[in-house]
Amino acid sequence: MHYYDLKQDLALVDKKDNIVGRIDKWEAHKKGLLHRAFTIALIYKDQIVLQHRRHPVFDGYYDLTCSSHPVYIGDILQTFEQGFYTTLKREWNLDEGNIQKMEDKGSVYYQAKDPNSIYGEHEICHLLVGEISLFPSPNYEFAYGFSLVSKKSLLDKKNPLRGSFAPWVPLLLDLL
Known part of the structure; x- marks a missing residue:
């Protein structure tokens, strides 16, 4: 079974990131519920490293x-650290x-509808920054490719990649 087909529950939150419930991952993304x-x-x-x-x-x-x-594992919500390492292992073949x-550089609130699908995002999104000395090996089930970009270039409003950023990326750049 592909990762995206797994049944997973996320933390529903309020705008202050307090947990107010839990919900199926895809239901949250279809209904635009804050998570x-x-x-x-x-x-x-x-x-x-950009994906x-x-x-x-x-x-x-x-x-x-x-x-x-x-995500919830049984009745326990993963910590950011647990989610961080699980995601890096799955998508970049990196270990702790x-x-x-x-x-943890902080968080942003945003909401955006994906123009090409039935889904959207409505999130309190935390930015976690890590340093690596070994270049990661991307898992192409989760990426079409990757780029290496300097922070200065990434922050440059004239960078041609900016028009292709996911909607949360420009907001998170202010936290880098």
Whole structure:
């Protein structure tokens, strides 16, 4: 079974990121219900690893290194750290030992409808930044490709990639 077909529950939250319930992942994305998420930015030799998303929501857009959600395992919601390492293993074949340091840079609130699917995002999205010395090996089930971009280039409003960013990326750039 493909990862996107797995039954997973996410944390429903209010605008202050307080948990107010739980919901099936795809129901949350169809109905536009506010839920908790995270985006990871990995830094490799002063370059940020970008992912060209292969995903049912905002497919083909550029993301930071990857994005996902803490999910419930039974009745327990994953911590950001658990979700961070699970996602990096799944999408980039990286283990905990490959990350030199990880830092939570804060969060943003946003809502966006995917113009090419029945889904949308409505999230409190936390930015987690990690440094790596070993270049990751992308899992092409989750990415069409990747790019390495300097922080300066990423922040440049004239960068041609900016028109292809997933809607949460420009908001998170302010936290980098």
